[in-house]
Amino acid sequence: METLIWLLPLSIFMNTVVFFLVIFLFRKTIIKLIFNPFIKRIMEEDYHENLWELFTALRRTGVQKVAENSLRAQKGEIIKRPMGSPLRLPNFESLVFRPAQLHFFPTSQDEPIDMKVMIGPMAKRPLILDIPIAIGAMGYGVGVSYNLKMAFAKAAAQVGTAVNSGEGPFLKEEREIAKYYIFQYSATKWANEPEAFQTADAIEIHFGQGASAGMGNRVPYKVFSEITKERMKLDRFEDAVIHENFVPNQTFGDLQKIMDKLRNKTSGIPIGAKLSASTEIEKDLECLIQLGVDFVTIDGSEASTKGAAPILEDDFGIPSIYALVRAVRYFKKRKVYKKISILISGGFNVPGDFLKAIALGADAVYIGSAMLFAVTHTQVTKAIPWEPPTQLVFYIGSHEEQFNIEDGAKFGANYLKSCVFEMEEGIRALGKKALSEVVIEDVSCNDPQMAKVCGVPFTGDPMET
Numbered sequence: 038m039e040t041l042i043w044l045l046p047l048s049i050f051m052n053t054v055v056f057f058l059v060i061f062l063f064r065k066t067i068i069k070l071i072f073n074p075f076i077k078r079i080m081e082e083d084y085h086e087n088l089w090e091l092f093t094a095l096r097r098t099g100v101q102k103v104a105e106n107s108l109r110a111q112k113g114e115i116i117k118r119p120m121g122s123p124l125r126l127p128n129f130e131s132l133v134f135r136p137a138q139l140h141f142f143p144t145s146q147d148e149p150i151d152m153k154v155m156i157g158p159m160a161k162r163p164l165i166l167d168i169p170i171a172i173g174a175m176g177y178g179v180g181v182s183y184n185l186k187m188a189f190a191k192a193a194a195q196v197g198t199a200v201n202s203g204e205g206p207f208l209k210e211e212r213e214i215a216k217y218y219i220f221q222y223s224a225t226k227w228a229n230e231p232e233a234f235q236t237a238d239a240i241e242i243h244f245g246q247g248a249s250a251g252m253g254n255r256v257p258y259k260v261f262s263e264i265t266k267e268r269m270k271l272d273r274f275e276d277a278v279i280h281e282n283f284v285p286n287q288t289f290g291d292l293q294k295i296m297d298k299l300r301n302k303t304s305g306i307p308i309g310a311k312l313s314a315s316t317e318i319e320k321d322l323e324c325l326i327q328l329g330v331d332f333v334t335i336d337g338s339e340a341s342t343k344g345a346a347p348i349l350e351d352d353f354g355i356p357s358i359y360a361l362v363r364a365v366r367y368f369k370k371r372k373v374y375k376k377i378s379i380l381i382s383g384g385f386n387v388p389g390d391f392l393k394a395i396a397l398g399a400d401a402v403y404i405g406s407a408m409l410f411a412v413t414h415t416q417v418t419k420a421i422p423w424e425p426p427t428q429l430v431f432y433i434g435s436h437e438e439q440f441n442i443e444d445g446a447k448f449g450a451n452y453l454k455s456c457v458f459e460m461e462e463g464i465r466a467l468g469k470k471a472l473s474e475v476v477i478e479d480v481s482c483n484d485p486q487m488a489k490v491c492g493v494p495f496t497g498d499p500m501e502t
Contacts, residue, residue, distance in 0.1 A: 176203030192446045411448055
């Protein structure tokens, strides 16, 4: 009997070896037996019975649209697409920097580069960041998990930048970990948090965002734990509602009252506003000038969210690069440029684009999706291939508890450090010593139309000597 028990695994092993050996030796024959009838059907059957009809339809309509229409057909409800629009929009790729060589010289690699940036210079207590890259708004509960928020706060603290609370409730633990903390004031039941007003380094009023325009959201009460409901000040059977407006029949006067309230409840910190980049962005900016904001966060249509209707992600708003250029021009026209800080977000992933945005006039950039990918890094193996990586970091994601905070913070900080080092290298290659010295004159463009939009030289045109 003992001999049989010993021989059983050996037998299984030998049979497995023989099986794969046969597959290997006769692989061409086996593939032919399977593949040839398939190809023959495609090449002989009438189109209305031919499987190739599916490929033709997918190519004509697009896999994305066919898949999303299937989701619409399944439930007859608005579908919520995570991670923003798949559309490829005009961006910073065609912009290039001029290298310092002969008529001006590059800066030595040993020369330190000043990367500090001031947000809200006209405020009594401006927010000074060590680097010009901040972590964008992602709300606990209504968006992402507690563990992710803690990882973001730890990563940001290591490099001296800010985290944004997003539209979720105030997390005391996040505030304690974060070196710099921006509290987002939203049209929610849980926004009026005295401790947030007293301890935040800046307040950002949420009017809109690039992935969902000015629309709000409703999250069913069933998804929340008891502690999350408590943090959000929700009753047992109360949904979490993010409203479109702060009060019914909202007027500009109501917004001024909100601004005055926030001024009174804080101690001179910058108070700004976040808005979706609109085709009428100048009118929106004028409203913010009248409100007296210290900074504005402009969210381009490339921005992402946990979930928004595809029509909002694909068919509303304008790209970040257009919004930034127009905002800078309007602020210069109104003589408030560099008095009201500009933070730009939506579609930012690489250091070159960060520095180009600074050159075009932004004071800092927010990053979101790029930071999500950075903190999950090799932890994605806990979710894929059966679940998307977002299940590690979304609130009530199937693998939420498996996300390691310390690993996420380490990789997130490494990503931010790497980006800053690259930006410093770029500044040296421009022959400069500080981020504040990077200006629009350092940029040209490979695309004549984009060059005209941005107000920079086209690289195909000669420069006067």
